[in-house]
Amino acid sequence: MFKVSNNGNLVILSGGNTVVWSSNSTGSECSNKPAVVQFMDIGNFIVWCRDKNSAKQDLIWQSFDYPGDTFLPGMKFGKDMVTGIERPMTCWKSTDDPSPSLYKLNVDIKGYLQILGWRGPTLISRPGPWNGLGLSGYPSEKPNKIFTFEFVFNEKENYYKYEIISYVLRRNVLTWDGKTLILHWI
Structure with missing residues (x-):
């Protein structure tokens, strides 16, 4: 069974x-307020705490903080320095086994911002640091009519994010064997 507990935690029960799984959110914001679950058009699954006397909503938990093998427009790929939440991409063990594999992509926040690819503890890819225009080891991203992208590096957050600006659907996937796919649906 899938449900929202009284304190705003998402739980899966046998x-x-x-309890088989829990979002482990504190839920203290929801002590006397109803929790609301919402699946957003952009693919984010969110738990809010809604104040009965106003339109104010407090975010308790969101799936975009736990990306798995898919990176969607609007997701932040990196680290929240305030909460400590890291958002790496981790792929499936195989095409039909969603348990974590050895392969992972993460944003390195030591020194210059860059994306690192790992197979277990071994570094297997490093496309170079962010130079303000793109990753120095890749051809520079040029302004286009499909998507925008940004790296944010400050005392609160370090992340990479992209947004879709046209009617093209795009997602990035880390496959079970460590390859990165960029999929477009036009």
Whole structure:
């Protein structure tokens, strides 16, 4: 069973009501407020705490903070320095086994901002640091009519993000064997 607990945690329960998985959010903001679950058009699954007396909503948990093998427009790929939440991409063990594989992509926040590819503890790819225009090891991203991108590097957050500006659907996927795919649906 899938449900939202009284304190705003998302939980999955087995047949015997044993918690199999929990979002582990504090939920203290929801002590006397109803929790609301919302699946956004952009693909983000969110738990809000809604104040009954106003339109104010407090974010408790969102799936975009735990990206898995897919990076969607609007997601932040990196680290929130305030909460400590890291947002690496981790791929599936195989095409039909969603448990984590050895392959991972993360944003390195030591020194210059860059994306690193890992197979277990071994660094396997490093396309160079962000130079303000693109990753120095890739051809520079040119302004286009499909998407915009940005790297943010400050005391609160370090992340890479892209947004779609046309009617093209795009997602980045880290495959089970460590390859990165950029998929477009026109």
